[in-house]
Amino acid sequence: MKKASLVMIVGSALLxxxxxxxxxxxxxxxxxxxxxxxxxxxxNGLQGQSEFDIQNIDGLNHYIGMKTLxxxxxMWEFSVFPLVIGGMVSLGVLFGVLGYFDKISYHxxxxxxxxxxxxxxxxxxxxxxxxxxxxxxxxxxxxxxxVNPDGTPMSYKPPLLGHQKMLNFDAxxxxxxxxxxxxxxxxxxxxxxxxxxKYKKASNLYYST
Amino acid sequence: MKKYHYYMMALIGVxxxxxxCGNGSNKSSSNGALGxxxxxxxxxxxxxxxxxxxxxxxxxxxxxxxxxxPSGRMFKEIPVFSQFPTSGYGYSEETKPxxxxxxxxxxxxxxxxxxxxxxxxxxxGRWIFINGNNTPRVARINLSTxxxxxxxxxxNSAGNHSSSFITENTEYVVAGTRFSVPVPQxxxxxxxxxxxFKGALTFISVEQEHGNMxxxxxxxxxxxxxxxxxxGRGDSHGWFFFTTYNTEEANSLMEVNSSQNDKDFIAAxxxxxxxxxxxxxxxxxxxxxxxxNVYDEGTHMGTSTMKKEVLTVDPLKVPGxxxxxxxxKSPHGxxxxxxxxxxxxxxxxxxxxxxHSFDKMIVAIEDEKFDGEAYGIPILKFEDVLAGTVKSGGxxxxxxxxxxxxxxxxxxxxxxxxxxxxxxxxxxxxxKPTFYSVGHLMIPGGNSRKPFxxxxxxxxxxxxxxxxxxxxxxxxxxxIYDISGEKMELIYDFPTHGEPHYAAGCPAExxxxxxxxxxxxxxxxxPYAVSNPSEARVERxxxxxxxxxxxxxxxxxxxxxxxxxxxxxxYFHITNHEQDFDVPHGFxxxxxxxxxxxxxxxxxxxxxWEPKKVGVWPFYCTDFCSALHQEMQxxxxxSPANSDIELSWSLGE
Numbered sequence: 001m002k003k004a005s006l007v008m009i010v011g012s013a014l015l016x017x018x019x020x021x022x023x024x025x026x027x028x029x030x031x032x033x034x035x036x037x038x039x040x041x042x043x044n045g046l047q048g049q050s051e052f053d054i055q056n057i058d059g060l061n062h063y064i065g066m067k068t069l070x071x072x073x074x075m076w077e078f079s080v081f082p083l084v085i086g087g088m089v090s091l092g093v094l095f096g097v098l099g100y101f102d103k104i105s106y107h108x109x110x111x112x113x114x115x116x117x118x119x120x121x122x123x124x125x126x127x128x129x130x131x132x133x134x135x136x137x138x139x140x141x142x143x144x145x146x147v148n149p150d151g152t153p154m155s156y157k158p159p160l161l162g163h164q165k166m167l168n169f170d171a172x173x174x175x176x177x178x179x180x181x182x183x184x185x186x187x188x189x190x191x192x193x194x195x196x197x198k199y200k201k202a203s204n205l206y207y208s209t
Numbered sequence: 210m211k212k213y214h215y216y217m218m219a220l221i222g223v224x225x226x227x228x229x230c231g232n233g234s235n236k237s238s239s240n241g242a243l244g245x246x247x248x249x250x251x252x253x254x255x256x257x258x259x260x261x262x263x264x265x266x267x268x269x270x271x272x273x274x275x276x277x278x279p280s281g282r283m284f285k286e287i288p289v290f291s292q293f294p295t296s297g298y299g300y301s302e303e304t305k306p307x308x309x310x311x312x313x314x315x316x317x318x319x320x321x322x323x324x325x326x327x328x329x330x331x332x333x334g335r336w337i338f339i340n341g342n343n344t345p346r347v348a349r350i351n352l353s354t355x356x357x358x359x360x361x362x363x364x365n366s367a368g369n370h371s372s373s374f375i376t377e378n379t380e381y382v383v384a385g386t387r388f389s390v391p392v393p394q395x396x397x398x399x400x401x402x403x404x405x406f407k408g409a410l411t412f413i414s415v416e417q418e419h420g421n422m423x424x425x426x427x428x429x430x431x432x433x434x435x436x437x438x439x440x441g442r443g444d445s446h447g448w449f450f451f452t453t454y455n456t457e458e459a460n461s462l463m464e465v466n467s468s469q470n471d472k473d474f475i476a477a478x479x480x481x482x483x484x485x486x487x488x489x490x491x492x493x494x495x496x497x498x499x500x501x502n503v504y505d506e507g508t509h510m511g512t513s514t515m516k517k518e519v520l521t522v523d524p525l526k527v528p529g530x531x532x533x534x535x536x537x538k539s540p541h542g543x544x545x546x547x548x549x550x551x552x553x554x555x556x557x558x559x560x561x562x563x564x565h566s567f568d569k570m571i572v573a574i575e576d577e578k579f580d581g582e583a584y585g586i587p588i589l590k591f592e593d594v595l596a597g598t599v600k601s602g603g604x605x606x607x608x609x610x611x612x613x614x615x616x617x618x619x620x621x622x623x624x625x626x627x628x629x630x631x632x633x634x635x636x637x638x639x640x641k642p643t644f645y646s647v648g649h650l651m652i653p654g655g656n657s658r659k660p661f662x663x664x665x666x667x668x669x670x671x672x673x674x675x676x677x678x679x680x681x682x683x684x685x686x687x688x689i690y691d692i693s694g695e696k697m698e699l700i701y702d703f704p705t706h707g708e709p710h711y712a713a714g715c716p717a718e719x720x721x722x723x724x725x726x727x728x729x730x731x732x733x734x735x736p737y738a739v740s741n742p743s744e745a746r747v748e749r750x751x752x753x754x755x756x757x758x759x760x761x762x763x764x765x766x767x768x769x770x771x772x773x774x775x776x777x778x779x780y781f782h783i784t785n786h787e788q789d790f791d792v793p794h795g796f797x798x799x800x801x802x803x804x805x806x807x808x809x810x811x812x813x814x815x816x817x818w819e820p821k822k823v824g825v826w827p828f829y830c831t832d833f834c835s836a837l838h839q840e841m842q843x844x845x846x847x848s849p850a851n852s853d854i855e856l857s858w859s860l861g862e
C-alpha cells in the first residue's frame with residue numbers, strides 16, 4: 001500500500017503542471033499567416049502563442065462579428081478552474097498520505113479518479129459550450145455575414161479536438177503540455193488504485209491462509 | 210467511466226498525431242542530374258529563401274537596394290540620401306531632418322560604397338554604412354530595421370568618394386575627399402589650385418553600442434584626389450590606405466592633365482598614431498559647418514543638429530603617421546587582402562596590378578629608405594614596398610575582392626572581364642567576360658578577414674542589349690559567377706536599380722533572425738502618437754491644426770473632421786495600431802503637396818496638408834491592408850477662412 005500511496009501522491013501532484021503549462025491550444029493558419037496565430041489556453045486565462053496573437057485574432061474576428069477573446073475577469077471559469085485543480089491536488093495528496101499510513105483504503109484512490117474524470121468531462125463540456133458561444137453568437141452588424149449552403153448562418157466554432165477548415169483559416173485544436181501532465185497524473189492515480197487493490201488482495205490471501 | 214476512456218483514447222490518439230506530423234517541411238533536395246547547371250545553382254524555389262543578403266549601392270538613386278544571392282531577387286530599396294515617396298522618407302515631418310545639410314535641405318545624393326560593420330575583421334551585421342558623394346555625407350543604416358538611422362555631413366570635403374570604409378572593429382568609418390578644395394573654403398582663382406588646395410581624410414568614430422557617429426579628426430593632406438580606400442586588417446590593423454590620382458594637381462581638362470605622372474600614390478595612414486596624437490590634445494580646432502542627423506527609433510523621429518567645429522590634423526605634425534607608396538597609373542581601387550599583408554592598387558590606366566607588401570612597407574619605414582617627399586610627406590621607394598605585379602593581360606583594372614582560399618578577383622573595366630589570380634604567386638588562374646564594362650565586384654565578406662567565397666557579383670556600367678530594350682535609359686546589369694570551383698562560372702544576369710557602385714554581402718543567417726517584424730506600440734514615444742484610439746483628437750493652435758489619428762484594419766480614428774479652414778496648416782499624425790507582421794497602413798489626402806505616408810505597425814508618421822479650397826475632401830489608406838481596404842477612408846470638411854465652425858471629429862457616428 002505504501003507504493004500505491006506514493007504513486008497516488010505523485011500522480012495527483014502532476015496536476016500542478018496545469019498552473020505552469022497551457023492546457024489546450026488553438027492555432028489558426030491561413031495563406032497570409034504562414035506563421036499561424038495561436039491561443040494558449042491556461043486554466044487561469046488565455047495567452048497569445050506569440051506576444052500579439054490575441055490582439056491580432058480579435059482584429060480578424062471583428063470582420064465576422066465575434067466577441068473579443070475573454071480576459072481572465074470576463075469568465076468565471078478562469079477563477080474557478082485553478083481552485084478546482086488546486087483542491088483536487090490537495091485532496092489527492094491527502095489521500096495518498098492517509099493511504100501511506102493505512103488510514104484509508106485504495107477505494108479512495110479510485111474515488112478521486114472518478115471525481116476527477118467527472119470534473120474533466122464537465123470541463124470539456126464547458127469548453128465546448130464556450131467555443132460554441134464564441135463561434136455562433138455573432139454581432140448582427142458584422143461586416144461579413146456568411147451562410148451555409150442551406151442558408152443557416154455559418155458557425156466559426158473551432159473544433160474541440162482536431163482540425164477544421166474555416167474560410168481561409170485552418171483551425172487546429174489540440175491539448176498541450178498541461179493536459180499531458182494531467183493525463184499522466186490521472187493514469188498514475190488509476191495505477192495507484194490498482195496497486196492498492198493488488199496489495200489488498202495479496203494481504204487478504206496472506207491473512208486467509 | 211466509459212466516457213472517460215473515450216476521452217483518454219482521444220488524448221492518446223492526438224499525441225500520436227502530433228508526434229507523427231511534427232515537422233512537415235518538405236524542402237526538396239536538389240542534386241539530380243542537373244546538379245551542375247547554372248539554372249539549378251541560382252534557382253531558389255518558391256517559398257525558399259536566399260543564402261546571402263547583398264546590399265547594392267544605388268549610385269545616383271541615392272539609396273541602397275537589398276538583394277538575395279544567388280537569386281538576384283530585389284527585396285527592398287532602403288531610402289538613404291534621396292527622398293522616397295514610396296514610404297514618405299524625406300517628405301514626412303519626421304524624416305525631413307535626415308536630409309538637412311549645411312547647404313539646407315538636399316533631397317538627393319550619389320550613394321557609393323556600402324560597408325557592413327565588423328568585429329575582429331569579420332562581418333557582425335550590426336549596421337551598414339554608405340557614403341554620399343556629392344554633398345559629402347556618411348549614413349548609417351540599422352540592420353534590424355533596415356532603415357537609415359544617422360547621417361553625418363563631412364565638412365572640408367568635396368566628392369566624398371574614398372568612403373565609407375570601416376576599420377576592423379568598426380572603430381572608424383572613413384570619408385576621404387575625391388576633390389581637393391580650399392580649406393577653409395574661400396574666394397580664390399581656380400588656377401591657383403596647386404599647392405593651395407587640401408584633401409581632407411576624415412575619420413568618423415563609431416560609438417559601439419548605438420553606432421552614433423562623430424568626426425574624430427580630419428587629416429589635411431596635399432591637394433590630390435583621394436579615390437578609394439580600405440583599412441588594414443590583422444597585422445596591418447591600425448593603418449588605412451588611400452589611392453590617389455591627380456598628383457599633378459591639375460585643375461582643368463583633368464582627363465589629360467591628371468594622367469601625366471607615371472606613378473601616383475597610395476597614401477598609407479597610421480590612424481592609431483594620429484588617434485593617440487589627438488587623444489593627447491594634438492590637432493587644431495577649426496570652425497566648420499556641418500549637419501548631424503539622427504533618427505530615433507523610439508520617437509520615430511529624426512533631428513538635425515548643426516555642428517560648428519572640427520578637429521584638423523596636419524600630417525607633418527605627426528611624424529611616422531603618413532607615407533606615400535608610389536603606384537602606377539592613377540590607381541583606382543585600393544584593396545587589402547584578408548590577411549592584411551597585401552595592398553592592391555589597381556592602376557586604372559595600366560594593364561597590370563600593383564601589389565604592395567605591408568611587411569616590406571614597415572621595414573622600409575624603419576630603415577627610412579625614402580625616395581623624396583611630397584609636401585613633406587615621405588615617399589617610399591616603389592621597389593622596396595612592391596610585393597609583386599599581376600600581369601593580367603586585361604586592361605583597366607578597377608577593384609579587387611578576395612575569397613578565403615587565397616585567391617583575388619579583379620575587375621577590368623576596359624577589357625570588360627573578371628580575372629581570378631593567386632595571392633603570392635601573382636599568376637592568373639581564370640578570366641571571364643562581363644556584360645559590359647564592369648566597375649565594382651562583390652564577394653560576401655570579400656573585404657573582410659573572413660570572406661564567403663561562393664559567389665561573386667560583377668556590377669556593370671553598360672547594359673546595351675542584355676535585356677529587353679526600354680528606350681535610351683536602362684537599368685544597369687549585374688552578373689553572378691559561381692566561384693566555388695577552380696574556374697569561375699557565369700550563372701546569372703540581372704538588372705540592378707540606379708547605378709550600383711560597390712556592394713556588401715553577408716550570410717542570410719547573420720541578419721534574417723534579428724530582422725524586426727513590427728515596432729512595439731508600447732515603446733512608441735512620438736510626441737504626437739496616440740496609444741489608444743480613445744485618445745484620437747484634433748487640436749487647433751492658431752492656424753495649425755494637429756490631427757492625432759490612429760489606424761487599424763480598416764478604419765481611421767477619427768474619419769470625419771470638421772472645422773478646418775482654408776489657410777490652415779493641417780498636421781496628420783498617423784499612428785498605426787497594428788501589431789501584426791507586414792500590415793502597414795498608408796495615408797494620403799487630395800491636393801497634398803507632398804508624398805503619401807506608409808506607416809509600419811506601431812509607428813507614427815506626420816504629413817502636412819495645406820487646404821486651399823473650400824469643400825469636403827477625402828483621404829484614404831494607400832496600402833491594400835485588408836479586404837475592407839477600399840472602405841478605409843475619411844473626409845475633412847474645409848470651410849472658408851472666416852468661418853466660425855468649431856473643430857469636431859468623430860468615428861462611426
